[in-house]
Amino acid sequence: MIDVLAISWxxxxxxxxxxxxxxFSPGPNILSIIGTSMSVGRNEGRSLALGIASGSLLWGLLAWAGLTTVLVTYASFMAVIKFVGAIYLLWLAFKSFRSAASARQINVKALALPGNGLAYFRRGLLIQMTNPKAALTWTATVSLGLATDAPWWVGGIIVAGTTVISLAGHLTYALAFSTQPVIRTFxxxxxxxxxxxxxFFCxxxxxxxxxxL
Incomplete structure (x- = not known):
């Protein structure tokens, strides 16, 4: 197990x-957290972030299960998945360069919902699970660490680690963007x-x- 982990690390x-x-690349999920934390409040932004992070975990589990099934059943198809993932990462690189060259301001949208934090949690989960970018991002992310001879738990390590990153990152957005100095610096x-x-995406x-493979 240690040798396999060293190879896959x-x-x-x-x-x-x-x-x-x-x-760091603002999508619908990040922009909703920023807008809600800025305009509604830190607690609401935090509940939204927890919902989005939960959605990230679900997407990660789906990608892990799907790619593991592909490896077991159709090992040669992994080349196609990796190719599609590489093209998607190039597309993200193009979007990042285009955004950097543009003077256009990023539009953030606050979510004003009735009820308590549970309403924001549910909305965050819905935003993430209906975001097509999340499916492509998770497929590309998980496939980076998988090969045809990789054991099933390598994908589990990727999903576990990225879930922790997602939770920490989205909560950081919620807390940081409730303060004006951070907003201006960003x-x-x-x-x-x-x-x-x-x-980096290139x-x-x-x-x-x-x-x-």
Whole structure:
């Protein structure tokens, strides 16, 4: 087990890196947390973040189960999955570079919901589970650490680690974006952040396309 983990560790770390970088690229989930924390309140943003993180766990489990089934049944099909994942990462790189070159401001949307934190938790879960980007991101992330000879628990390590990252990252957004200094700093540095994301996604795409099956 230790030898297999040592061999798979570079792919696992790359998967973690892609997931972390993806959290810096604002999508519907991140923008809803930012907007809610800024305009409604920290507690509401935190409940929304917990719902989104729970959705991330569900997507991770689905991707893990699906890719493991593919490896067991149709090992040769993994090449197609990795190719699609590499193309998707290139698309994320393109979007990051385009966003960095654009002077357009990011539009955030606050969610004003009736009821307590449970309503925001449910909305966060719904946002994440109906986000098509989440499905593609999880497929690309999990496939980074999997090979045809990888044991089933390698995917479990990826899902467990990225779930912790998702929980910590989304809660950080909820807490940080309830303060004006962080908001101003983030948007001032957005160009550099998006450029760095574009470079990282290009590297990850190359790694995935050239990784062993």
């Amino acid at each position: 570079s792919g696992i770390l790359l998967a973690y890196g892609v997931f972390i970088m993806g959290m 948007f001032a540095a957005r160009c550099w952040i998006e450029t760095g994301l574009g470079v 590297v990850a795409s190359y790694k995935l396309a050239t990784s062993r």
